[in-house]
Amino acid sequence: MKSDCLFCKILAGEIPANRVYEDxxxxxxxxxxxxxxxxxxxxPKEHIASQAKALVEHKALLGHxxxxxxxxARIQKLDKxxxxxxxxxxxxxxxxxxxxxxxLGGRPMGWPPG
Ligand code: 5GP
Ligand code: ZN
Numbered sequence: 001m002k003s004d005c006l007f008c009k010i011l012a013g014e015i016p017a018n019r020v021y022e023d024x025x026x027x028x029x030x031x032x033x034x035x036x037x038x039x040x041x042x043x044p045k046e047h048i049a050s051q052a053k054a055l056v057e058h059k060a061l062l063g064h065x066x067x068x069x070x071x072x073a074r075i076q077k078l079d080k081x082x083x084x085x086x087x088x089x090x091x092x093x094x095x096x097x098x099x100x101x102x103x104l105g106g107r108p109m110g111w112p113p114g
Pocket of ligand 2: 005
């Protein structure tokens, strides 16, 4: 827990979020500013500041987050496809510095991303 981290505060229950999913390693909740009909954030319970800070010791956790995204996409019935995004650093557009996966679906996605 990092005391000045927004997502750590959500994990601690200090900021409310609708936990649509939770397991021993992660939670998922809707993005407050959704960019698609389905827009969930999947975050590890461990504070990792970004993908750029991920270490080999986090391998299993990172795989767990990806598998969780796949499971949530099935639950959300995103049968036509979806996108998993990990914004990283300033050029990547990261605004919350606690690693998170965006699960976006329910509409066609453009490419290249903005
Ligand atoms: P990033 O820009 O770092 O990739 O993604 C951070 C995301 O967190 C943004 O899409 C933003 O809308 C979302 N967000 C910021 N504050 C809150 C909040 O208090 N609650 C929820 N549910 N989402 C938030
Ligand atoms: Zn955090």
